Amino acid sequence: MPMQHVDGENKGKLVLYALSTCGWCKKTRMLLEESGTEYEYIYVDLLEDDELKEIVEQIKKWNPSLSFPTLVVNDEIAIVGFKEDEIRRVIK
Amino acid sequence: MIPNVKDDEVDAFYEKLKKQAESVGYHLNPDVKFTKELLRSILINEKRYGYGACPCRLASGEKTEDRDIICPCDYRDPDLDEYGTCYCGLYVSGEILKGKKLTSIPERRPSPEERASVEKSVEAPSVLKFPVWRCKVCGYLCARDKPPESCPICKVSKERFERFI
Ligand code: SF4
Secondary structure (H helix, E strand, O other): OOOEEEOOEOOOOEEEEEOOOOHHHHHHHHHHHHOOEOEEEEEHHHOOHHHHHHHHHHHHHHOOOOOOOEEEEOOOEEEEOOOHHHHHHHHO | OOOOOOHHHHHHHHHHHHHHHHHOOOEEOOOHHHHHHHHHHHHHHHHHHOOOEOOOOOOOOOOOOOHHHEOOOOOHHHHHHHHOEOOOOOEEOHHHHOOOOOOOOOOOOOOHHHHHHOOOOOOOOOOOOOOEEEEOOOOOEEEOOOOOOEOOOOOOEHHHEEEOO
């Protein structure tokens, strides 16, 4: 399962690492979608084996505690957790 | 793929858990829609992993590795004390019930590396007639040969107890 793409207005490169079961991940997706922002996401709990390992290593570079949601903005910073104000600043 | 969980399973789980939590002084998040989504996720995890792993954490699929994050997790009570909510926002404090805004909180569970390096505590020599067992979820203590089947306070199963004295 590669990255899922959501169409919308480009506000920079947004990559969301999420779990399909997590409430704060859902809220993050809702916030992005309500604002009509283009982004990519991946549900890490649905991955297996090598794919899982690879993505886990990717996330750890941004967020060593491997927690969700992790939103990587422009390959520069990571917003860890549903930090509504910080996310809003990115997509405004 | 994600196992299917029916709405009435979720509703029944919600009613049961709400009653049980409230009878022992815990509160579920009053945002019923959000709460039921979390409960649906716990049921999904029960089906796909065989144990009700925390919906907001990446489960390993190995029960012995994830015992600390079987809901209610070992981190719920310290998070309720410090932030007024558990990590997922399933359990909340009285303050949040009164209307304080709920938001996501930092992860308290140690990283995989930290978890691996925690040394098993050495058993203290005891002159007591019985060992004392501690529930890692709520702190309940009891002196008896073995921990109880389930914690009389927070209802988690006996594998969540540790030898305290
Ligand atoms: S108590 Fe809260 S944080 Fe802990 S496992 Fe349950 S839902 Fe997750």
